[in-house]
Amino acid sequence: MCRVYMPEPLPSTGVPLRTDGRLPGQLRPLRFQNHIAPYATGSTLVEWGNTRVICGVTVEESVPRWMKEQNVIGGWITAEYSMLPYSTLQRKQRDISKGKIDGRSQEIQRLIGRAMRAAIDLEKIGSRTIWVDCDVLQADGGTRTAAITGAYVALSLAVRKLMSEGKLKESPMLHAVAAVSVGVVNRQPLLDLCYVEDAAAAVDLNLVMNSVGEFIELQGTGEEATFSETELAALLALGKAGVKELLAAQQAALA
Amino acid sequence: MCRVYMPEPLPSTGVPLRTDGRLPGQLRPLRFQNHIAPYATGSTLVEWGNTRVICGVTVEESVPRWMKEQNVIGGWITAEYSMLPYSTLQRKQRDISKGKIDGRSQEIQRLIGRAMRAAIDLEKIGSRTIWVDCDVLQADGGTRTAAITGAYVALSLAVRKLMSEGKLKESPMLHAVAAVSVGVVNRQPLLDLCYVEDAAAAVDLNLVMNSVGEFIELQGTGEEATFSETELAALLALGKAGVKELLAAQQAALA
């Protein structure tokens, strides 16, 4: 886990170091462990700093009822997100024990779903539903961006498998998709917040972008505070640079 | 209801008119009918084009358990959002009949809650929970922005009542808060999308801002597509202008 953030200027450069020694625009180390769940069509375990998310992609040979009723051509991608009970320092109760799905989880899984649908040509996947499940194994900030970044890898692996099995003739993949968080802590814009930074952030912005530099989603919140246009511009710049690195890491994991 | 969007250039100006005759940067007519629910501490019915939302604010003289357990000073604001069954052309089933809260509704009510918490100094409201309930009576696009814009009015009315009753000595209100949607339809940035425009939009951005020009929330989605930085800049400009008008309308309604 990240320790408490105490920014101190470095004597030589004047740039404050972060709690884990990173520079403001530096990502945490990122690693993909593919095929973590071999019965999934595609799966990976993303380890991003101390955040770990299992992404598993499975395929159902039918489409949701609304697609049938409306005669929509092609398939659908839907996502589910959940935190395993032992992913946080204080045990997180399962949704089923509370009898309802966590509001934050719902919000995140809807975001993952939209991001993945932007990565793929839904008409080309045939009359199928692709399920993208993201389960957090360890939560140290940035679980939604890790989920999206990992989900893209698992989705790519699943598509490869469908193609090798002859179920897809042509790749439905569009541009690659990755996500990162940026935030303002102690008036300084930072890339890729860990949990303690996130808790201390006055602004928190999640960016989902693709490999041609376009936005897919942009979610900025003042966390019960506010932010200016200048701050927004600085955050977008940091985030764009971060996404580029992530996209490269994904490509390496898929090579 | 708004009819299908068929932009045609005006002979004189070259600017295409929208389905309801508005210019690209023009808001739909906005009206507040305060005290629609007299037993609420504050309430208003926002009519914004064909979208109608009832906003009711009630006050509970206690705080959520987590605040007590963590000894947090002050109070809390929480929001609930729901669509009445007859608010859409096709009846919308109640959440209780489906046995679970709608995912989209949860996302929206969390957004309303964050927006209202940015409008008020929570320490100054005392050991109370303020409930902000938004029920959609007619849905023609922009229900979440109408809910936020109306909720601010209802909240202001409720605070006034608490002050007149001596329950609050000092106003906890910070800056006024309003929200608007902007989007790109047929490659043209438009302010305040009605339902048919929203359904046709390639980009949809919701802006929550305050009266000193700061952002509270920024939620942009490519709706399974993408958008560029240039489009983002154009949308932010349109949105900021729209929010200014909304803030003025709120002040008039509260005068």
Place this chain on the structure above:
Amino acid sequence: MCRVYMPEPLPSTGVPLRTDGRLPGQLRPLRFQNHIAPYATGSTLVEWGNTRVICGVTVEESVPRWMKEQNVIGGWITAEYSMLPYSTLQRKQRDISKGKIDGRSQEIQRLIGRAMRAAIDLEKIGSRTIWVDCDVLQADGGTRTAAITGAYVALSLAVRKLMSEGKLKESPMLHAVAAVSVGVVNRQPLLDLCYVEDAAAAVDLNLVMNSVGEFIELQGTGEEATFSETELAALLALGKAGVKELLAAQQAALA
């Protein structure tokens, strides 16, 4: 809101006045605001004293499964009743937050459904389900009778619309239907109880009648007490007179 009931004999007549100045057999003022929810097929806002109920009627082009399975000719009418959270002086939690529908609400919505099914020839509405939704905006006693009385107006408006659209060739409407409460407070029979009277009543009787003077429903309860046949007779007389006035008000609203 009605103040506490302190019946004092009028010097001239000896008849005690009620808390809001009404005579024992006098209704509270009644007003219908039609088309409150324009996307509904028919809608009205009933304001009856301080009680306000939104009645929205929507139409679904199919029938419940049990009708299909049993090959029943015609359509169905079903009702739902709910209290908006800000309709009471102390906020009323939504059913979905408690995870189950309120027992009292269920009882009332079943009553509304039966009343509306008695107002219409179900065989003549075709293979459709008519949904009657009643949402209480302000609750000051008599919400179920207001819901029924308003639901009849909304239903009539909806039928008119279906006829004007050519979906119905012939009117399915039978006799008009209205409902009122009567009760015994301080040993005196009273028409149309407001909340404080209802809370103080030893007997509470709800009458649903039609425009040819027949009963549709009769629900009398001693509220954990009892009542005699004599009291029953007096209450029925008061109630019948009240329903007549209500039926006239409905006709005016539909003119």
Place this chain on the structure above:
Amino acid sequence: MCRVYMPEPLPSTGVPLRTDGRLPGQLRPLRFQNHIAPYATGSTLVEWGNTRVICGVTVEESVPRWMKEQNVIGGWITAEYSMLPYSTLQRKQRDISKGKIDGRSQEIQRLIGRAMRAAIDLEKIGSRTIWVDCDVLQADGGTRTAAITGAYVALSLAVRKLMSEGKLKESPMLHAVAAVSVGVVNRQPLLDLCYVEDAAAAVDLNLVMNSVGEFIELQGTGEEATFSETELAALLALGKAGVKELLAAQQAALA
């Protein structure tokens, strides 16, 4: 089970006999088998024609939260009603399998609760909750009236036990309570409808009365039809006579 109703005039009297040979004002045979559930504080199995209901009364040494919060003196009685899956010719799914309590069951259990609370002086039962559970073993019409009539017997047995154990010094019992249904079938008023009569009835009225001839509840419904004042009077007369017989049967069972 009752067979299909085919009223034929008796040669001598001109009075049509009912499907099971009863006269219009005749009750079905009634039998109580007390102590059917020996771990209950009081219990009985009511067999009323082909309708069988288990009534079990248990006692909890605390009161509902709302009573504590409002400092109400005395205790509370609450009822639950349920149909066992094998009580009907076609299996009835359990509430827990559907995930929600049946609307009709809720309505009935609220009625049983009110009836029992009218039978007892709640202040005299001490700070206790008395649970009255009614489970239908066989359903041939009149389950709610059988439940109430049996619940009174089980409640009396429970009170006796509490007194014998010294938990109650003084009997809290007020007047005895019983319930019966009356209805109009083929234009003839009938007492105590069995299932096929109930299904064919144009009017259905449930009467809950006490041993001094007062009404506790009166629930009449036209079952999607209507009824006149004359019919109401005839039904009330039949019902009152029936309740008298039921009260006598209860006393015999408690002797």
Place this chain on the structure above:
Amino acid sequence: MCRVYMPEPLPSTGVPLRTDGRLPGQLRPLRFQNHIAPYATGSTLVEWGNTRVICGVTVEESVPRWMKEQNVIGGWITAEYSMLPYSTLQRKQRDISKGKIDGRSQEIQRLIGRAMRAAIDLEKIGSRTIWVDCDVLQADGGTRTAAITGAYVALSLAVRKLMSEGKLKESPMLHAVAAVSVGVVNRQPLLDLCYVEDAAAAVDLNLVMNSVGEFIELQGTGEEATFSETELAALLALGKAGVKELLAAQQAALA
């Protein structure tokens, strides 16, 4: 109810008697009251010592969806188990009030289902679902074994009825099935534990066997303790002898 277990050696035999005077290998008295729920296809009330369970069997003329989808020939048997609220000395809340099925009940109903499916040739019952419902009326230990032993009787009665109605040409019944519990209390193996013995037992073993001496289910638990192979052998011997007596009692009840 069984009183507290105080084993004392009999002067003459040295064998300790049990709380209710039984010898270690002695069953409690067993009695079947068939047709307790006449609308069921088959039913019985098992009274086994102070434990009473209603077993009702009903038949649905269709099979579960998974059987249709997998084109499985024949029918299915499924069981549900529930404790009536007044079956225990302290009232047991209904599942529907808690909103979820009790874990222990689920475990038991799955066990009953497997046991009944071993008693019958599923291919021979045709395209039907047989529902076996077991509701505990009084719980004094051994409710699951009483449920299984009674369910077999109710199932046999139901099959007889289906055959007499010509719905089954050939009996699908295989060998008879019964169940008993055995346990170690104060280091002594005992047959057929009542509640206080069960609560004091260091080992608890439930045996489901058929009439040719084969095992269908064997569930032994150290109840947070452990047991040796020697103890296991002694318990199996006691249990086998007990099941033989139960099978004889079933035959008598079905004669």
Place this chain on the structure above:
Amino acid sequence: MCRVYMPEPLPSTGVPLRTDGRLPGQLRPLRFQNHIAPYATGSTLVEWGNTRVICGVTVEESVPRWMKEQNVIGGWITAEYSMLPYSTLQRKQRDISKGKIDGRSQEIQRLIGRAMRAAIDLEKIGSRTIWVDCDVLQADGGTRTAAITGAYVALSLAVRKLMSEGKLKESPMLHAVAAVSVGVVNRQPLLDLCYVEDAAAAVDLNLVMNSVGEFIELQGTGEEATFSETELAALLALGKAGVKELLAAQQAALA
């Protein structure tokens, strides 16, 4: 995944090999990857053939309400078991999507809980609740035995951590606990069934034992068939040998 079981006698030994080449009494390869979820107090990933289960142990500094109410000394251990959606070849829907916990999962988590409570002296863990969560990552038969065998390792790691932190002075661990399945396939007793063997098994027996050779749980089912005492004896012998190997593997993983 295991392929279809086709036993063929080896020319030299006459012993048929299993689908994956194992001998009848041979376990699948077993591996523990400790600390898979670093925020848990103890965790391990068990890989047992193609079955993979994440076991995470967390500690809550309070006890369940029933322990407080009954003044029970010491702490409690409770378990939850769930299958991740991508753990099976066909996606497994989450419990929360179905709105209720899977019956089989409940049965298994109750079993894990009892097994872990037999491994530890509950009085020595202080006033704490230990949560044992088992989430299946890949399901190829034996998930419940893998969960128990892994849970013991995770629990031991958690206890070590509590001792190193000084929260426990003395180890509460009793004997080590492991579990294995045995079954009869094609009339041959086999140790440690993989999924295809399990699906083909006529008998399935799960054994939970400790390191001094005692039974904790014994669950044998004929899977809608039956088994004899001779088969039982052969299965117990195979199982006991298997558990010994598992206990050794656990010790190695904890060394």
